[in-house]
Amino acid sequence: MGFDALEIAPFTIDNSVRNITSQTREHIRQLSAQFEVEIAGIHWLLAGTTGYHVTDPDDTVRHQTIQYLQDLVRFGIQIGGTMEVVGSPEQRSVQPTVSYDQTWAWFKEAIVASAQVPGAEDFNICIEPLAPITNNNFIIYAQEARQMVEEIGLPNVKVILDCYSGIQVEEDFPAQIRQTGPLLGHFHCNDNNKRAPGWGGTDFVPIMRALLDIDYKGYCSIEVFDFEPDPIQHASRGLATLKQALEGAGGL
Numbered sequence: 370m371g372f373d374a375l376e377i378a379p380f381t382i383d384n385s386v387r388n389i390t391s392q393t394r395e396h397i398r399q400l401s402a403q404f405e406v407e408i409a410g411i412h413w414l415l416a417g418t419t420g421y422h423v424t425d426p427d428d429t430v431r432h433q434t435i436q437y438l439q440d441l442v443r444f445g446i447q448i449g450g451t452m453e454v455v456g457s458p459e460q461r462s463v464q465p466t467v468s469y470d471q472t473w474a475w476f477k478e479a480i481v482a483s484a485q486v487p488g489a490e491d492f493n494i495c496i497e498p499l500a501p502i503t504n505n506n507f508i509i510y511a512q513e514a515r516q517m518v519e520e521i522g523l524p525n526v527k528v529i530l531d532c533y534s535g536i537q538v539e540e541d542f543p544a545q546i547r548q549t550g551p552l553l554g555h556f557h558c559n560d561n562n563k564r565a566p567g568w569g570g571t572d573f574v575p576i577m578r579a580l581l582d583i584d585y586k587g588y589c590s591i592e593v594f595d596f597e598p599d600p601i602q603h604a605s606r607g608l609a610t611l612k613q614a615l616e617g618a619g620g621l
Contacts, residue, residue: 370601371608374409375401376454376590379444380417386437386444397448409588410493410555411445412454414438423461423479424472424507431475434460435482442486442494452493452555452587454529455480458505472507477521484523493554495529500537509538511545518552527554531592536561536571543579556580556589558611563594565607566614573614581620 379386382393401408415421421434445453455461463472484494498514499505508514514528528549535542546553558576560569580589591607615621 370605372406372604374407374588374590376409376588376592377411377448377450378413378416379411379441380413384417386441389444391447394444394447401449408449408451409590410450410452410454411441411448412456412557412590412592414441414453414455415457415460418460421460422464423457424464424467424475426464426467431479435479438479438483439486442483442489442492446488446492450492452495452527452529453483454495454497454555454557455483456497456499456531458499458503458507461507462505463507469507473517476507477517480517480526481521481523484521484526490525493525493527495527495554497529497531497557498534498538499531500534502537503534511535511539511549515549515552528552529555529557531557531559532566532571532573532576533557533559533561533563533592533594543575546576546579546585547582550583553583553585553587555587556585557592558589558607559592559594564598565591565593565603565610567606567610568598568603573611574617577611577614577620578618581615581618 383389421437422430423434425431461476463469480494496514496517498508498511511530518526518528539545558566560566560571562569566573
């Protein structure tokens, strides 16, 4: 179809990344090489799991979650990925008995622990701001994600921006792309109706122009939340729409 890479959600293989065998991990690398489709990285990190929460007031829960996040980093590296998307809004939310500042500190601790896994120096941990419509109440805006990345100050901690969330909450989403600049480590393309680009009403030309303006060299992954359309048609229209938008922005 013309895609350069594939982004994997671990739960589509097994609900626990720890159950994904070394043979399966090597098989993914072999398939990647065979079909010349790179592994961009991993996302939906805590989907399918139970008992994990990055900012839970229970010390044991937080510690177990950090250990699991570190295992996810190892998985991402072992399958040949270059980054992971830290989204999982319901597993990072501000809890009723916890202040925002405390939530911020605990989340930062988990990100630092993930970034410092041995061998992860070239594996980007990407913090994703998510709109409230995704059941998120922590790190909603791009500015917050940038602040977190700047406070951490590690070269492999970056921002990932998502079109679906960005156009929901940002007054000028392309401007936020430009302000993120070199801190942008990954990018999700989705339309305003939760489908691939081209299935809704989003104009992707200004978005592609902003990515060109900051000389973004990373992947633009198509991420969808509505799985009703035929997947081949879904992916095909998405890719064609983005190529057309890139051409319209002066990038092809």
